[in-house]
Amino acid sequence: MKHIGYCNELKRFWNQDFLCSMLCKKIIKMIVKEANKNDKKNEILFADLFECYVMLQDIDMPQKLLKVCMPCLLKVASNKERSKEARREGEMALITLNRIYSFEVIEKEMFLNEIKEIIQYHQEHHNLTWLAYQSAWQFLIERLYNNNNLKRAVVNELRFVKEATNELEELTKYVNWKKEKGQKETKEIRILKRWQCLISVNFCDCRSDKNECVDFIECITRLCRAARDTHAEIIKKCFDIFAEIMKQLQLSVIANFFLKSDAFDLALGKILQSTLNDAISCGCMRFFLETSISLKSKMANETDEAKRKVIKKETLDKMEEEGYEDAIASFHKKFVYLNCCYFSRLAKNIADYFVNI
Template identity: 45%
Template sequence: MSTTEKFTKLFSELKGCDEDDQRQKIEEMIEILNEMNIDEMDNILNMEIYDEIDKMIEEQKLPMEEATSWTKNIGRCKALKSLHNNCFDGSLLCIRIEQIIVDENEKEKGEMNEKLLIDLYECCFMMYDHYLPHDFLSLCIPCLLKVSLKKEENEEAKKDVEIALLALSSFALWETLEQELYLNEIAEIIQYHQEHHNLTQLAYQSAWQFLMILLYIDKSLEEVIVNELHFVKEARMELEELEKSVNWKRKEEGKGKKEEKEVWIIKRWIQTLEKFFLSCSLWNEEYEEIIGSIVGVFRASKDKYREICKGCISSFRGVVVNRYAKIEGLLKGGAVDVALEEIIQSSFDCSQIEDYLYFFRDFCSRLKEKMENESDEAKRKEMKRKVFEKMEEEGYQDWIIGFHRCVYERKSYSRFLTEDIEDYYVFI
């Protein structure tokens, strides 16, 4: 049986089970979700599933406590693998959870079920795919940060902190949040870990991802992120440690859960770095080093995990389109080299060629921008020369001419990519 068939079979058996059997089957379903790839998860986690869970609660065939724990675990799988499919939003289970949250918050302070509220807040953050309203965020962010501030070393506390931070890294934001809601707390969480290493790798990555969501809206956070919390240095160390811990050469049938989780954490770091590159205005030599670390991940993952390569190229493009970024870091860090190697080796039907073309189009555009400062202009010309020589050595221009003839003249490629062949060239 496929993983999807196993999941469906277990789900269909839930109604006729007692609580112990239900709990066992739910644990098995969560394990199956952990093993699924993102496409399998997208297919199985539909609105019908959530409505059916709600129906079992309504018919008293599934305790609310068990349903909440189950939903939180589904949310964890969704958040870890960055699945967005909008199926939970508006489902009957979603409506029920929202109402319970409202009811609990209307109670007097001493009557509130705080543990239930934390569980439901985590469910909402990890399950929702739409923007959450400001009033809701101002209620639950301080609550989840309070959980994340736990400093106990036992495994249960670490697990609580990890899920709270994973939830905080999963919400969508469309307006600025008051910094007093979160900044002191998240800074304390990150700095305490830097001194004591109390967080799991996923929890630490999630803490940073939470800050990147906020930075994307509030650029005033960059000073704290870069100069006080030392994001670039920390991200580089984490990425390099994770890369070393994965057996990239393993056979597919030999996958281990620990290794698989580390691969997902690497994917999340790459996504976090892309957000940062798009948002940052402070730029120094550390950025070249982290470009080199991303290049290392690219080379290690390209035989088994093409989606990681796609993320790496997207992060490089985040540097290119950010007008504050110094693009020589892409040359010194090796990003131009790996992009050239890949695009030259690819066949014309490669699904990822578009990402490389976007990168080279934008990179070449930046190289053509003249600098006002005489010294900077000299550096730009020298960089153009080096890039031109690399492209000439790899046969890049011949490839572009062939690609243009085969694809653009048939009008069969993306309408967002320019048809002017010179946009993908560097001239010296």
């Protein structure tokens, strides 16, 4: 059952009938029975039962069991053994924690110190699997909303952007991209996509210093180039991430790195392809839209305002050389369709995509 739950999470299988089954009711009874034993409960059995229940259903865990179940899962996830079996059990525990959606009833005191310790120990000893490490981060990042103390811990103590960069770099190098085309999606690709989704949705909550941000942009650019012939979904997510980064970059970073990087050239190159994938075109235009918004924003002082106008002029010249304006205009009638399919909130007004002085 744990293996089925593992596939359910990693491969997105759905078990809509499980909640109505006698098996589900039996597992709940067993969990309650073990929970009521207090000091005498079998913690291994208890963790196994809890993982089976959570991994095979898609509603919140009954709140009264959370305070009993979470310490057991955290204990399994905190096991520092490096045996294959221990690593797999730790992976299962961390994935299970991610499927507990009751944000409002999980107080940070129930998990913060343990999850931080798991991440910090891995940073030093590399005892977790790729999926387990991503799951530990996901559990923290998804609880950042309205929690400034947790944000500071994620950014300053645990260095989320640096760690995400390292993980994506390692996965990008590990994947044999030449063999990926037409092949069944590998576990490493799924983990890579999980990192992308986590970064794309939450990057604005994990602001980093300039050097880490530059390294991260270079990493995403290399990933985009590696996946260009095989994975349209990965490429689209790369441009979604670029768009999120563009929302928070300082003018100096935009001027000195982003607009001169391969990221911008990749986007311009993609948007001009005659066989452009809809998902990729949507990602590119979202990136261009955020670029335009950033460069249209008024600066606080005259010096920065003058710099902004220079950067805008350089950007406009580069776009004109590549035929960017005609390319964007050709998508005018497809904006509504792309918004409906990809929920990217693209502007319907073409003028919003042009960087005008």
